[in-house]
Amino acid sequence: MTTSNGWNHEDGPEPTEEEILAAQTLASSLDHPQKNTLTDTTEMALRVRAIHHPSSEQDREIARRAVAIVMAHPSNKRWWHNAPYLRITAAAAVVAMIAGALAGSRILRDNKSHITTSPLIWNAAVEPGAASAPATRMYDHGLRDYRATLLGDAR
Amino acid sequence: MTAQALDTWPVFELPLPTGVLTGLWSALRAEMDSPETAMTEERELVEAAQRGDRRALERVLERVSKPLYSSVILPRIGNAVDAEDILRDTLVRGMERLDTYRWTGSGVFPWFRQIAVNLVIDHVRRKQRRTRLEDRYEEHLSSVAPLHHAGADENVIEAQESQGNRQELDAAMGTLNERYRRAITMRLVEELSREECAAALGVTTGNFDVILHRALAALRKAYGTP
Numbered sequence: 001m002t003t004s005n006g007w008n009h010e011d012g013p014e015p016t017e018e019e020i021l022a023a024q025t026l027a028s029s030l031d032h033p034q035k036n037t038l039t040d041t042t043e044m045a046l047r048v049r050a051i052h053h054p055s056s057e058q059d060r061e062i063a064r065r066a067v068a069i070v071m072a073h074p075s076n077k078r079w080w081h082n083a084p085y086l087r088i089t090a091a092a093a094v095v096a097m098i099a100g101a102l103a104g105s106r107i108l109r110d111n112k113s114h115i116t117t118s119p120l121i122w123n124a125a126v127e128p129g130a131a132s133a134p135a136t137r138m139y140d141h142g143l144r145d146y147r148a149t150l151l152g153d154a155r
Numbered sequence: 156m157t158a159q160a161l162d163t164w165p166v167f168e169l170p171l172p173t174g175v176l177t178g179l180w181s182a183l184r185a186e187m188d189s190p191e192t193a194m195t196e197e198r199e200l201v202e203a204a205q206r207g208d209r210r211a212l213e214r215v216l217e218r219v220s221k222p223l224y225s226s227v228i229l230p231r232i233g234n235a236v237d238a239e240d241i242l243r244d245t246l247v248r249g250m251e252r253l254d255t256y257r258w259t260g261s262g263v264f265p266w267f268r269q270i271a272v273n274l275v276i277d278h279v280r281r282k283q284r285r286t287r288l289e290d291r292y293e294e295h296l297s298s299v300a301p302l303h304h305a306g307a308d309e310n311v312i313e314a315q316e317s318q319g320n321r322q323e324l325d326a327a328m329g330t331l332n333e334r335y336r337r338a339i340t341m342r343l344v345e346e347l348s349r350e351e352c353a354a355a356l357g358v359t360t361g362n363f364d365v366i367l368h369r370a371l372a373a374l375r376k377a378y379g380t381p
Contacts, residue, residue, distance in 0.1 A: 006359045011334060015365045023364035026371070027349060030342075038234050041371040044378070046233030048343045048371075051320045054225045054313070062239050063220035070246040071213050 193308075194262070201263050205254050212253070216246050219267045222309055226316030227271045232278065241278055245271040264312055327377040335370035342367055 007014050015023070022039065029042045038046075197218075203211035223245060229238040249267050256266055328336055334356060341352045353363035 007362055007365075008358060011358075011362070011366055012369060015362075019365060019368065020361065023361075023368040026368050027364045033235070040375060041368055043233035044371045044375040045339075045343055045367075046235075047230055048324065048339060048374070050225070050229040050233060051317065051324050052344045053346070054229075054317065056225070059225040059229070060221050062235075063224050063242065064217075066224070066239060066242045066246060067213065067216045067220050070216060070243055070250060071209070 194260075197262050198258055201253075201256065201258065205256070212250065215253075215263060216250070218309065219249075219264050220246060222264065222312040222316060223267055223271050226313045226320065227268055228275060230320045231272075231275050237278060241271065241274050244274050248274070324378070327374055330377040331370060331373055334366065335373055338363065338367045338370045339374060 022041070025039065026041050026045065029038060030045055033042065033046060200211050200215055200218075204215050220242060224238060224242045228241050228245070229235065232238045232241065245267060248270050252270075256263065259265075328339065331339070338352060338356065341347045341355060342349070347355070349360050349363055352367075353360045356363060356366065358366065
């Protein structure tokens with residue numbers, strides 16, 4: 001049984017205006033699919049097409065383009081790509097530290113402002129009955145240095 | 156060298172070369188084309204890529220990108236623009252996580268395939284179209300089984316993926332009523348014009364559009380039913 005617009009009721013209830021509009025949108029977007037106008041039914045139709053009619057050359061071109069874009073992606077520059085530079089930098093830093101430590105120790109040794117050799121007094125054996133002698137000798141040692149500094153070895 | 160001298164050139168007088176060389180070439184090609192060789196080659200390529208060899212990485216991506224797009228992503232999305240975006244995201248994610256990949260006998264494609272299916276699910280969620288269709292994708296994810304050996308040719312992978320896709324689609328189509336099935340088959344599989352389809356169904360072109368719209372809505376529901 002058909003209605004005046006030719007609708008066959010065996011195909012279900014007569015379509016509403018809204019449904020007719022959606023069907024027209026589907027028909028036109030199947031011919032010219034555009035991302036913004038794709039409805040769920042259009043996408044379903046495109047899936048059926050993709051399964052039955054894979055567009056080999058077009059798909060290959062898309063795949064090739066994707067690989068080219070991805071290879072230029074910043075995340076492609078993984079850490080190990082920079083590893084040679086990192087290694088060189090690290091080795092240079094270690095060499096610089098060792099050289100710095102050596103140079104520093106030499107400068108410190110040359111510029112020392114104190115006597116590093118222990119006066120003999122500290123190593124002298126303590127003799128019986130001479131308890132005050134080490135202190136006196138220490139005083140004499142200091143006095144001798146003082147005189148040598150001020151008077152120039154005029155002892 | 157005269158023409159006569161050329162005629163007597165020793166090489167041309169040897170009876171062996173053509174047959175021997177052909178035999179050697181055939182043996183070499185057979186060796187090169189054997190699954191073991193292809194598998195070894197793919198494994199070496201992947202391991203080189205994991206060590207940071209850019210050329211190897213590019214070749215790995217070239218191997219998987221076409222089958223991913225045409226057999227995995229596009230049949231599940233339909234929309235070519237979104238499918239291309241998802242392909243790129245799949246390749247980037249795969250590239251970033253390649254060092255976590257552990258070699259299996261089925262090669263690297265199933266690993267990329269899982270990433271792609273995950274991204275398809277994410278895409279559907281982002282569009283806030285949670286339907287049973289999505290559950291279907293999640294089933295795919297859990298049931299990803301390697302159909303082919305490592306180093307398989309791109310055409311072999313695509314053929315096997317396409318076969319699976321068609322079987323699922325055919326199963327869904329089988330649940331539709333006859334007129335809906337005919338509408339979809341004529342318009343989308345046989346690619347007849349709207350007018351031809353309408354004439355075949357004995358309706359106006361406008362009414363055919365409505366039938367096709369209803370048929371696709373029904374198919375979309377059926378395709379999401381396990």
